[in-house]
Amino acid sequence: MVGGGVTPSLLAHGTTVATNALLERTGAVVALVVTAGLRDVIEIGRQARPSLYDQWQDRPEPLVPSRLRLEVAGRLDATGIEIEALDVDGSDGGWSSVLGPRGVPNGVQAVAVCLLHADLNPDHEQQVASRLREEGWDVTASHEVAPEFREFERMVTTVVNAYLRPACRPYLEGLAGTAESVVVMTSAGGLVDLDTAASTPARLLLSGPAGGARAAAAVAVACGHPDAISFDMGGTSTDVCLIVDGEPAPAAELEVAGLPIRLPSLDVHTIGSGGGSIAGIDPGGALRVGPRSAGADPGPACYGRGGVEPTVTDANLVLGRIPESARFSALGELDVEAARSALASEGVEARGVVEVVNAQMEQALRSISVERGVDPTSLALVAFGGAGPLHACELAEACAIPVVIIPAAAGVLSAVGLLTSPRRRELVRSWPTPSDRRGLERALAELAEEASMLLSRDRSVTGVSTRTSLDCRYAGQSHELQVASIEDFEAVHLARNGYTPQGAGVEVVALRAVAESPSPATVDEVLASWATKQVEPLIGPRAVTRDDCTIWVPDGWTGRPGPLGALVLTRESR
Numbered sequence: 001m002v003g004g005g006v007t008p009s010l011l012a013h014g015t016t017v018a019t020n021a022l023l024e025r026t027g028a029v030v031a032l033v034v035t036a037g038l039r040d041v042i043e044i045g046r047q048a049r050p051s052l053y054d055q056w057q058d059r060p061e062p063l064v065p066s067r068l069r070l071e072v073a074g075r076l077d078a079t080g081i082e083i084e085a086l087d088v089d090g091s092d093g094g095w096s097s098v099l100g101p102r103g104v105p106n107g108v109q110a111v112a113v114c115l116l117h118a119d120l121n122p123d124h125e126q127q128v129a130s131r132l133r134e135e136g137w138d139v140t141a142s143h144e145v146a147p148e149f150r151e152f153e154r155m156v157t158t159v160v161n162a163y164l165r166p167a168c169r170p171y172l173e174g175l176a177g178t179a180e181s182v183v184v185m186t187s188a189g190g191l192v193d194l195d196t197a198a199s200t201p202a203r204l205l206l207s208g209p210a211g212g213a214r215a216a217a218a219v220a221v222a223c224g225h226p227d228a229i230s231f232d233m234g235g236t237s238t239d240v241c242l243i244v245d246g247e248p249a250p251a252a253e254l255e256v257a258g259l260p261i262r263l264p265s266l267d268v269h270t271i272g273s274g275g276g277s278i279a280g281i282d283p284g285g286a287l288r289v290g291p292r293s294a295g296a297d298p299g300p301a302c303y304g305r306g307g308v309e310p311t312v313t314d315a316n317l318v319l320g321r322i323p324e325s326a327r328f329s330a331l332g333e334l335d336v337e338a339a340r341s342a343l344a345s346e347g348v349e350a351r352g353v354v355e356v357v358n359a360q361m362e363q364a365l366r367s368i369s370v371e372r373g374v375d376p377t378s379l380a381l382v383a384f385g386g387a388g389p390l391h392a393c394e395l396a397e398a399c400a401i402p403v404v405i406i407p408a409a410a411g412v413l414s415a416v417g418l419l420t421s422p423r424r425r426e427l428v429r430s431w432p433t434p435s436d437r438r439g440l441e442r443a444l445a446e447l448a449e450e451a452s453m454l455l456s457r458d459r460s461v462t463g464v465s466t467r468t469s470l471d472c473r474y475a476g477q478s479h480e481l482q483v484a485s486i487e488d489f490e491a492v493h494l495a496r497n498g499y500t501p502q503g504a505g506v507e508v509v510a511l512r513a514v515a516e517s518p519s520p521a522t523v524d525e526v527l528a529s530w531a532t533k534q535v536e537p538l539i540g541p542r543a544v545t546r547d548d549c550t551i552w553v554p555d556g557w558t559g560r561p562g563p564l565g566a567l568v569l570t571r572e573s574r
Contacts, residue, residue, distance in 0.1 A: 007177075007179060008180070009179065009181065010182075010183070010419075010520060011175065011178050011179035011181070011182045012184075012191060012418040012419050013182065013183065013418070014184075014185045014210075014211050014414065014415075014418050015171070015184065015204060015207050015208070016207065016208060017168050017171050017172075017201075018168050018201045018202070018204040018205055018207070019204075019205050019206075019256065021163075021164055021167045021168070022163070022164065022205065022256055026167065027063070027163035027164050027166070027167050028109035028162065028166040028167060029068070029107050029108050029109050029110075030063060030068065030109070030162045031064065031069075031070060031112070032064040032111075032113075032114065032155070032159055033070050033072055033112070033113045033115075033128055034069065034070070034071055034072070034115065034155070035071070035072065035074065035115045035116040036071040036072060036073050036074075038071070038116060039069040039071050040069070041151055041152055041155055042062045042063075042064060042152070042155050042156060043062045043066070045059075045152055046152060060257060060258035060259060063160065063163050064112070068108065072086070072087065073087035074086030074087055074115075074124050075116060076115075076116060076118075076120070076124065077117070078120075079120065079433075080121030080432060081121070082124075086124045086128070108137075109138065110138040110140065110162040110165060111132050111138065111140070112139075112142075112158045112161070112162035112163075113125055113128050113129050113139060113140070113142065113158070114141075114142040114154060114155040114159075115128065115142070118147070118154075119146075119147040119148055119149055119154065119429075119430040120149075120430055120432050122141070125141045125142065125143050126143070129141040138162070138165060138166060139162075140162040140165065141158070142157070142158040145157060145200055145263070146262045146263060146428075147428060147429055147430060148262055148428055149430045149509065150262065152260075153253065153260045156259050156260055156261070156262075157202060157261050157262045160259060160261060161200055161202040164201040164202060165198070165199070165201055167201075168197075168198065168201035168204070169198045169201075172184065172194055172197050172198040172201075173194065173198060175194060176194060181460055182194050183423065184204060184207065185204070185207045185208070185210055185211050185417075186203040186206075186207065186264075187205050187206035187207065187254060187263065187265035187268075188203070188263075188265055188266060188424065188426055189213065189214045189248055189421060189424070190421060190422055190423065190424020190425070190426070190514075190516065191418075191421050191423050191424060191519075192423070192424065192425070193458055196425075202263055203264075205254065205256050205261060205265075206254060206265055206268050209232060209239040209266070209270065209414070210248075210265075210266050210417070210421075211414045211415070211416075211417030211421060212230060212232045212239065212384060212414035213232075213241040213417070214248060214266075214417040214420070214421050215384075215407070215413045215417030216228070216230035216232070216243065216248075216382040216384060217230065217243045217246055217247060217248050218246075218420070218522075218524075219382055219405060219407040219523065219527075219564055219566055220243055220380055220382050221246040222524070222562075222563040222564045222566070223562050223566055223568060225379070225380035226243070226245050226246040227243060227244055227245070227374075227378055227380075228243040228379050228380040228381065228405070229241070229243065229365060229369060229376075229379055229380075229382065229401070230243060230248065230384075231361075231381055231382060231383045231385075231388050232384055232385040232388055232413070232414065233273070233275065233361070233383070233387040233388035234274050234385045234386055235274045235275050235293065235295065235296060235299075235386065235387070236272065236274045236277070236295065237270055237271065237273065237291075238270070238273045238274060238361050238364060238385075238388075239268050239269070239270050240269050240270075240364050240365055240368055241266055241267060241269070241368065242368045242369060242372070242374065243382075248266045248267070248268075249368075250265070250266060250267060250482060251265045251267035251268075252264065252471065252480075252510075254268075264428070264512070267368065269364050269368050271290075271291075271360060271361065271363075272290045272292075272293070273289065273290045273312075273357050273361055273364075274290070274387060275300070275311065275312050275386060275387035275390075276293040276294040276296070276299060276300060276311050276312070276313065277289050277291065277312050277357060278292045278293060278294055278309045278310065278311055279312070279315070279343075279346065279348050280309070280346045280348065281346065287353070287356050288356070289353055289357045289360065290357070290360070294309060294311050299311075299313075300312075300313040300342075301314050301335070301338040301339050301341070302314050302317050302334045302335050303331055304331075304332075304334075304335045304338060307342070308342055308345070309342060309346070310339070310342040310343040310353065311342075312353060312357050312387070313387070314338075314339035314350075314353075315339075315343065315350040315351075315353035315354050316350075316354065316550075316552070317336055318336065318339050318340055318343060318350040319350050321354075321543055321550070322334070322390070323543050323545055324336050326545045326550065328547075329547070358394055361395055362395055362398045362399060365395060365399050365401075366399060369399070372496060373496055373497070373498060374495075376399045376400050379401050380401065380402075380403040380405050381395065381396045381399075381403070381404045381405065382405045382407065383404055383405070383406055383410070384406070384414075384549070385410070385411065385414075385549070386411045386548070386549050386550075387550075388410065388549070389406045389550065389552065390549075390551070390552045391552070392404045392569075393552065393553065393557050393569055396569075396571075397554075397571060403568065403569070403570055404557075404568075404569040404570075405562065405566050405567070405569075406551055406559070406566060406567040406568075406569065407527070407565070407566050408527045408530040408565030408566060409526075409527060409530040409548060410546070410549045411547075411548025411549040412548055416523060416526050417523075419521055420521050420522055420523045420525075420526055422516040422517055422519050423455060423458070423461050423519070424455070424514065424515065424516050425451050425454045425455040425514070426451070426512065426513070426514050427447055427450060427451045427454075427512070427514075428510055428511065428512050428513075429511045431509055431510055431511055434475075434508055435475070435505060435507055437486075437508060440511075444468045444470075444511055444513065447511055447513040448466040448467070448468050448513040449466075450513070451514060454515070455515040456515075461517040464515055464516065464517050465515070465516055465517075466513060466514065467484075467513070467514050468484075469482050469483060469484055469511075469513075469514075470482070470483055470484075470489075470510070470511060471509050471510035472486060472489045472506055472508055472509070473506070473507050473509060474493070474504040474506060474507070475506075475507055476501075476504065480509050481493060481496060482512065486506055486508065489506050490506075527565055528564075528565075530565055537558050537560050538551075538553050538558065538559035538560075539558050540553035540554045540556060540557040540559075541554055541555045556571055557569050557570065557571055558570060558572055
């Protein structure tokens with residue numbers, strides 16, 4: 001029973017618990033067990049430098065300090081064959097450092113185990129994890145979470161999962177019983193059961209944005225634009241994702257808090273720009289907007305809840321892009337004078353604030369389109385979130401995107417995405433012989449069958465379908481692309497990188513399988529009750545206030561009703 005009523009049949013949940021714990025560094029104390037000689041891999045990392053000439057650049061501190069990195073003797077070669085037996089009882093930097101007289105250092109709440117080449121042969125890792133679990137430790141083993149090559153990324157992902165699990169598990173377990181079926185959105189845009197979510201919380205780092213991207217893709221397809229960009233602007237951040245052939249673009253890895261997470265994810269790019277982003281003048285005299293945010297409490301100055309710093313929302317109100325007469329639930333009438341005072345107190349102009357935040361979001365849009373070889377003139381911009389429809393037309397014009405789509409229920413479209421996303425399981429396996437494809441088709445089929453079996457363990461799941469993909473690269477390259485088949489690789493590489501090397505063979509480095517079960521509801525069905533009754537075109541300049549968002553139609557733009565209650569905006573020829 002919920003609130004004295006009937007228990008819902010389904011609760012589809014998106015959460016920021018994992019994300020916040022990682023960003024705020026409030027996770028568990030973790031010990032790390034590695035192959036002897038590799039204890040510092042997690043700190044050495046890669047040579048990649050976001051700012052090549054910045055010698056004072058800050059790097060994120062490892063989640064595991066040096067004193068909690070423990071080594072164990074035993075080794076596999078690069079094909080997964082044992083060349084040194086695992087020394088479970090040795091005393092020289094091996095088991096004794098973990099289970100011997102010193103034990104795992106006091107204060108440790110979880111243990112991550114990441115041994116060399118465990119992605120190809122998990123035998124050593126399984127032995128280590130089994131012994132630790134017998135001792136009562138909460139253990140995350142790399143072959144269970146991220147069985148892919150690249151030791152650094154696999155190690156970080158394993159540690160992050162161990163770091164998050166003690167914090168996330170109680171929260172997720174508390175959702176049990178709130179509905180007949182409780183599922184949680186993953187970064188890959190699929191729903192998993194509570195047990196899976198609690199055991200692998202590293203899969204939840206993009207839980208919220210993933211739902212919005214999936215719903216935006218469905219709306220874009222209904223409006224006749226299978227290639228689009230989802231643009232979700234909320235109070236604190238903006239999330240953008242490329243949609244190709246009606247599906248949000250996937251990524252094999254994401255970065256959160258400067259840490260690479262080697263898990264399936266939608267290719268969502270996030271920046272700290274939102275309606276609550278605070279504007280001010282930096283020490284160099286430049287106008288800055290964000291990433292610091294006023295949040296919901298006290299919120300922008302115009303909310304009348306004690307906020308005194310100017311925000312993007314305050315600037316939009318002063319410019320008339322939000323009507324002064326607008327009233328919102330729990331806020332009442334907005335205080336335009338408070339907004340003006342806040343802007344004046346920092347010496348910033350409303351127009352300047354909007355132009356700066358637009359420039360930041362324009363760069364985000366270009367990073368997932370132009371920088372990836374995608375022509376924005378072939379795309380539509382699907383704008384949602386409470387603030388997205390306020391800025392969408394200007395951003396589209398700046399990026400030469402010809403169409404803007406404002407979905408019905410734009411302010412809560414991410415929730416629509418949660419309700420309409422499929423149940424999903426993803427599996428990945430390293431391929432040990434990149435140039436040798438013997439047995440490849442059989443291995444793909446077996447991986448797909450395993451994914452289907454895992455998803456089908458839930459008796460409520462029906463109609464399971466599977467698909468496979470490959471991570472490929474040209475011989476000599478250090479990074480790969482995910483493709484449906486080897487035959488597709490050359491075209492994808494050309495589109496992404498602008499060239500194809502002559503005479504280079506194609507290597508396969510990893511296999512992927514996805515199993516899905518259709519959601520109980522479609523985006524069409526959920527949005528049916530939200531469809532607006534608008535008939536007449538909206539001719540800019542005009543501000544339109546809805547219960548869930550505000551839409552700004554600039555001069556020269558016209559909005560017309562579209563499928564699923566969407567508003568389709570186009571730039572009129574001058």
